[in-house]
Amino acid sequence: MRRSKSSIYIIILITVLFNSCKTSDFKDEFQWSIEMSAPKYYPVGGAKVDFGNAGNSSLTNFDNGWKRPYGIVVGEKYKKLPKEVFISYASAVENLVYEGTVPLPYEKIKKLFEKHCKNRGKESGKFLVGMAPGGWIRVWVYFYMEDKITDEIEIIKTKLQGKEDPTMGEDFLNKNSDYWSKYKYYWEHFGIPLEVWEENEKEYDIHFNFYHPNPNYDISFQYSSKDGTRDYGGHEDRILINAKLPADLVIFWRNNTNDSIGYDTHILLPKKFTEIVENKKTKSIEMQLEIEKNNEYGVLYLVTSNQKEKILRFKNEKVKGVKGLGQSDFSEKVEYFMK
Numbered sequence: 560m561r562r563s564k565s566s567i568y569i570i571i572l573i574t575v576l577f578n579s580c581k582t583s584d585f586k587d588e589f590q591w592s593i594e595m596s597a598p599k600y601y602p603v604g605g606a607k608v609d610f611g612n613a614g615n616s617s618l619t620n621f622d623n624g625w626k627r628p629y630g631i632v633v634g635e636k637y638k639k640l641p642k643e644v645f646i647s648y649a650s651a652v653e654n655l656v657y658e659g660t661v662p663l664p665y666e667k668i669k670k671l672f673e674k675h676c677k678n679r680g681k682e683s684g685k686f687l688v689g690m691a692p693g694g695w696i697r698v699w700v701y702f703y704m705e706d707k708i709t710d711e712i713e714i715i716k717t718k719l720q721g722k723e724d725p726t727m728g729e730d731f732l733n734k735n736s737d738y739w740s741k742y743k744y745y746w747e748h749f750g751i752p753l754e755v756w757e758e759n760e761k762e763y764d765i766h767f768n769f770y771h772p773n774p775n776y777d778i779s780f781q782y783s784s785k786d787g788t789r790d791y792g793g794h795e796d797r798i799l800i801n802a803k804l805p806a807d808l809v810i811f812w813r814n815n816t817n818d819s820i821g822y823d824t825h826i827l828l829p830k831k832f833t834e835i836v837e838n839k840k841t842k843s844i845e846m847q848l849e850i851e852k853n854n855e856y857g858v859l860y861l862v863t864s865n866q867k868e869k870i871l872r873f874k875n876e877k878v879k880g881v882k883g884l885g886q887s888d889f890s891e892k893v894e895y896f897m898k
Contacts, residue, residue, distance in 0.1 A: 590683035594628035598787020606648040610641040624789035655721035657694040675702035694719035695756035755786040764843035822875035869896040
């Protein structure tokens, strides 16, 4: 059966249009997934994020750390880029639920994916939704490229309205169980520092000079900042990092002359430590540790412009055998020199 030239032209035209539509659709499709984040010591519960064609949720409470991924969900391999996201979560420190639909800057997102995901088969993006007290929301995106992982890029900061939820569980509301004790201790000290999520915390060049004054000790430490960013720290000879100021400090030391006994504790920095440093109008600070001769007590100092000031003195608790960093509870044996 012979087809007329006009029929052939129509078939070719339809094929071209069909393929062009597929190509056009494909330009908006990339590999991406969704993760969630909540500040350390400020858990969220009943969290749900929905990007329309992909979502993530958690029934359990989590405070994995600000900008730290939790609960990755991939879904379809290739998806259209999102134009909005629905977010809902309960803030444990306030007993309030925050929810709402947040429009996303589509063109900005598209340009980022086109820049960082040129090889769509091997390169992908991850949306990270941060949920904090006060309804403060951040949405970041970062990319797994063939040769590196990029830093998180903030694509939106906004604030949701809070409301009470009559279905909220009794334990979540009253915080009477042992599960909440460490959180309550932290909240009683720092309260709810809403300003740190409203404005990104300032970063400093921080020199942790813990090892030079204490040559006979093995020392490990880690800390979280006031906005709940966690896992700064280390155990090298001298550490200089660009980071946010510490709000807490988990620290372990062991005298090299007695390997069987170690000391480990968890302390909170002064309530106004951030303001004290900010008032010094400096971009770099040194934090120095001096371990006293009895091995059990340590003194933390702040050094700026050759001025050395006591921050606090604390008692470290004995631990036997090999235990992980931070096994001890918050220390109540702390003497503050900075108020």
